[in-house]
Amino acid sequence: MPRLTHPTDDDTVSARVQNAIDQSGRSVDAIAADSGIPAKVLKAYLRRERSWRVTAIVTVALVLDVSPLDMFGAPEWIDIYCSGCGQLVGRAHAPAPTVSIQCRDCRERDA
Numbered sequence: 001m002p003r004l005t006h007p008t009d010d011d012t013v014s015a016r017v018q019n020a021i022d023q024s025g026r027s028v029d030a031i032a033a034d035s036g037i038p039a040k041v042l043k044a045y046l047r048r049e050r051s052w053r054v055t056a057i058v059t060v061a062l063v064l065d066v067s068p069l070d071m072f073g074a075p076e077w078i079d080i081y082c083s084g085c086g087q088l089v090g091r092a093h094a095p096a097p098t099v100s101i102q103c104r105d106c107r108e109r110d111a
């Protein structure tokens with residue numbers, strides 16, 4: 001079962017889920033019951049005593065009617081390098097595009 005590995009990721013997720021629960025106006029126990037997650041487990045996630053399971057994040061987000069992606073941290077950015085000379089061309093959200101990208105110099109040289 002995948003787990004988030006970086007401690008700050010868990011902090012971010014806990015803060016975001018807690019905020020979403022607060023905004024829902026519902027109790028943690030009610031969210032836990034609807035999520036099928038034992039309340040003591042959900043509370044341990046929220047207190048950062050337990051490392052979040054991805055499935056728990058997604059399930060709780062769906063119960064709260066928020067996007068699971070919003071519960072995760074900021075999207076990961078990938079540096080894109082020129083396939084010709086290797087210089088940094090730009091950045092994109094992960095996953096990186098699978099096409100090869102060339103910088104202007106390489107495109108003009110090859111033209």
Ligand SMILES: [Zn+2]
Nearest residue numbers: 082085103106
């Ligand atoms: Zn280049």
